[in-house]
Amino acid sequence: MTPRLSPRLPLLFFPLLALALLGADDAAAQGRRAHLSSDLASRVQAGSVEEECVILTGTSQQIDAAAGTHGLKVRKRLTGGAVVQVPAGGLGALAADDSIEAVSSNYAIRGEMGVTTVAIGADQVWEDGWIEGAVGVTGDGIGVAVIDTGVADVPELRSRIVVSVDFTAFSNRSGQKVGRSSGDCPGAAGVRGRAGDDHGHGTHVAGIIAAAGGSPSDGTRGVAPAAHIVSLKVLDAQGEGFAGDVIDAIDWAIANRDRYRIRVINLSLGGAVLQACAVDPLCHAVQRAYSAGLVVVASAGNWGKDASGNEVLGGVTVPGNSPFAITAGALNTKQTPQRSDDGVTTYSSRGPTAYEGLLKPDLVAPGNKILGLLAPGSTLAREHPELAIDTTEGK
CATH class of the missing domain: 3.30.70.2980 (Alpha-Beta Plaits)
Structure with a gap:
């Protein structure tokens, strides 16, 4: 999964960033x-x-x-x-x-549901010779930090979840403490322990990224089926969390990037934009990851229309509003591999971003009616038992 930025974005990025920084300086000078x-x-x-x-x-x-x-x-x-x-x-x-x-x-963050491999051509680059002289690309040796609800140890990901850390304040998991817990100010825990996902969103996302069949007859494949997963849990059983935990997880990924060969951070989550990205602490964390050589991929959000179905502009969520993240919107592929009938889903957030006015998202990818992995016993499994059938049929 190698997204491409619009060739026009860099031309706009620097002047817009300069205006944002000048605005911050002006505000500081005024008071x-x-x-x-x-x-x-x-x-x-x-x-x-x-x-x-x-x-x-x-x-x-x-x-x-x-x-x-x-x-x-x-x-x-x-x-x-x-x-x-x-x-x-x-x-x-x-x-x-x-x-x-x-x-x-310490604003609220929520998970945002996501790609079909054929529609984006991922299956083509798995094979040697996808361009002359090139070997197949499957994600082998690449670590993806999935900052989400956790990742369940399901057969399609087994042995490739190399570490799991729970940053949520109300964690009930056992394991090695890596932070302090406090119930009166959410966002202060960290437990390194066994893989787990009590909501299901993170497992779904991890499956899209790196699922591989659990048996020779199982054709389940994510976009990069040889990649390994670093599970950093920041969202609870309701798919909700706090900005402070996401920041902590991003900085953990930066500090441990060499140990776990992390090259990519996936942020399929978002929160309301309450300030310019230039002063938002979550945007600062994304910039630190970028500066450390990590590719940060964030969702655009699910605010493309209002309750009446009217199109909404400027709904890109944080951290998808960061100029240092590759921000992905969602396509409806109409369940076909060809791209001629694709269209942006009505719910996918449109730009420009609030405050800075950046052109976002940077790209779109299939994100509607995607078959994925289901975390046993999770909120999604309990509330939507039909998903278990869909997942089985998708194998």
Whole structure:
């Protein structure tokens, strides 16, 4: 699965990024208050006195100083910041602190359902000679970090899930602790243990990427059937999570990229865009991954139409709005391998992105009525038992 960026995108990328950065500089010059995401700004304006769970941007020293000044509880250290709990009534004072760079809510993130191998030509590049002198490409030796609901140890992926880490705050899995857990400020746990997926979305995504038949008679194939999976769980049994956990998982993938041969990060999830990407901590994490040499693929989102069926523009979710991610929209292939009848699904998010106005998505791929792997006992398996039949028929 080797997506291609539009040849016109680089020409637009640099001036747009420069405008975004200039805008951030101008905002800083106009006032000494911390930058707030739009939802937090609304709460401050409304005089909210509730406790808040937020992400501060800054060095460890700046975080510690802010914690001491404002009575914050540091729940999770992040690269370039921290998830902190703000005491009741403390958000206004935190926002007015001129020593703090930016404050973002620890906003909600949700899974976004996805490719058929024939429709995108993946089956052609598996074979030697797909171009003159080239050997087949199956993903062998390539690690894909699936940051999602976890990945179940199903036969089609067995022995190729090389590590599983659970970053969700309410993890009930046993294993080696790699972080601290806190129920009052979500997004602070990390457990390295056995593979598992209590929702089903991550297993579906991992199957599209790297499924391989569990027996000689099983023809199940993902796009890169020889790739190995690094499962980083950030979403719960309802397919929901928090930005702080996704950031933590991305930075874990960066730190462990050589150990597990990670080349790609898959982010089939998204949240509401509450601020410019230039100041969003999740966008910062995507940029760090890009700078570390990783390919970051993110979904565009499922906000292409409103409840009345009307087309919506500007609905690309975060982190798909990042200029450092390859953002994928969804095609309806009409269940045929030829591309002449393909069309963008009505629900797939369209650009331009909010705030920066970037042209997104960068590409589209089949994403409608995709047969995939089912995690036994997961939310999807319980709520949609017909999926088990579809999965069996797809083998």
